[in-house]
Amino acid sequence: MFSATTITIFGFLPITLAYLLCTLFFHKKEKTINNKKPPGPPTLPIIGNLHKLGNLPHRSLQLLSKKYGPIMSLQFGQIPFIVISSSKAAELFLKTHDIYFASRPKSQGSEIMSYGSKGMAISEYGPYWRSVRKLCTLNLLSALKVEMFGPIRKEELGVLVKSLEKASLVGEVVNVSEAVENLIEDIMYKMILGRSKYEQFDLKGLIQEAMVLFGSFNVADYVPWLSAFDIQGLTRACKKMSKSLDEVLEVIITEHEESTNVEKTRHEDFIDILLSIMHHNIDKENEQSHAIDRTNIKAILLDVILGAIDTSANVIGWTFSELLRHPKVMKNLQNEIEKEVGNKRMVEEKDLKKFKYLDMVIDESLRLYPVGPLLLPRECRESVTIDGYFIKEKTRLIVNAWAIGRDPNVWSENAEEFYPERFVDKTMNYQGQDFECIPFGSGRRRCPGIHLGLVTVRFVIAQLVHCFNWELPSNITPSNLNMEEKFGLSIPRAQHLHAIPSYRLACDVNHE
């Protein structure tokens, strides 16, 4: 007779064996078919490949991609990354498989400063992000709304032209970078908050500090067990900044709430629009749609401010630098504008659609200087195999838009040269169809401010070039103008751009 124990053992043995065999078989199969990682450099303990990034990561990653290919594997600290460096690979990840990469990873700074990622830019993919994105694209950034805020752009640009005309009378060297940054700040703050100056606080200074913090490299995001020590002091700095920003936003929102009850003496701005839809269901067709509250409004405002100002100002800065380096292109542009507008009036926004060469100049500038050279990071939502490579859930995706725009296989041997004529027969579509140049990203997370950004950049460049001739200061020539960049949330020139304007219209804007 067999004992009960023996029966139990012999009863379970075949099951256990079958289980072990199955596990071995499937594990082996998964390993051989699915576990192939994209090629990449060897990693060091703890830091992985962090030492490979350098001061200008877009350039270091471009160099690495020449060795390891357009789909690379890297590891920063403990976090696995895939880095994409060609338009074909970008299409695979941002179009064919975009749904897998439509989320953003959490970072310590954004969690603290963006009200627990309640804005749009860094919130994870899901019903909340969809609702907020829809709200912003329909209510704040649609073509109609962009047009509605046209008078603010016209007025602020007019103020700058007047001050430049005065500078031109005395042959003053103008800090173009600073002038453009102030202009864009004034335009965007007026559009978003209703005004750009406050006596009680230094809003511009605060936002600039916040941008530096958002753009800082926080080692705890890559080696999470270090976060408890806050060795760079960034957690403390972010908490302090978040408190200051919140206080300022509270004052501004309260001011709006109070003025809605009394007679309105100002134009509608983003806060008015957001307050008017607060607590309403954003997307009536969608059951999972969220209603926004005051905290959401503050997070959205911060995202829009951070997304709009430096990007637009830096695109203008780079375009203007290239125009100064290429006087012939500047002249062609002036001729194009003058042909339509004459020399007795300033450019109006409605003129912009007639300027094909202006579009070519700006497309060329965006190709060479995508101001978000690595876009914003994405996070893989679910394990997936792409192009034969297995990509595990939570792997992060970096798209090197800077390398893509300079790929000689796509843009020919003169890819590094500023040559707007290459766009003569090519109209760029930044809405997700073209992958040869992706300065606004692509797929579900592409920039929602493309139209506003392009109108602003086109208008400012056209006006400055039409109203003035520009020369570099006497010690700088077009060929030795410094074109180095500085890495951050958005990439500006490393050195401010200086130039001397001379007024060229046959009318006096100071008396217009």
Ligand code: HEM
């Ligand atoms: C010429 C100017 C601009 C450039 C070059 C630019 C570029 C970019 C880039 C590269 C991204 C990341 C896209 C991705 O991950 O695929 C982005 C996202 C974003 N941009 Fe822009 N941008 C510009 C203007 C604006 C403006 C004017 C606004 C708002 C008023 C804005 C708001 C945003 C927001 C909220 C996101 C995050 C979208 C999301 O994650 O769903 N941008 N932008």
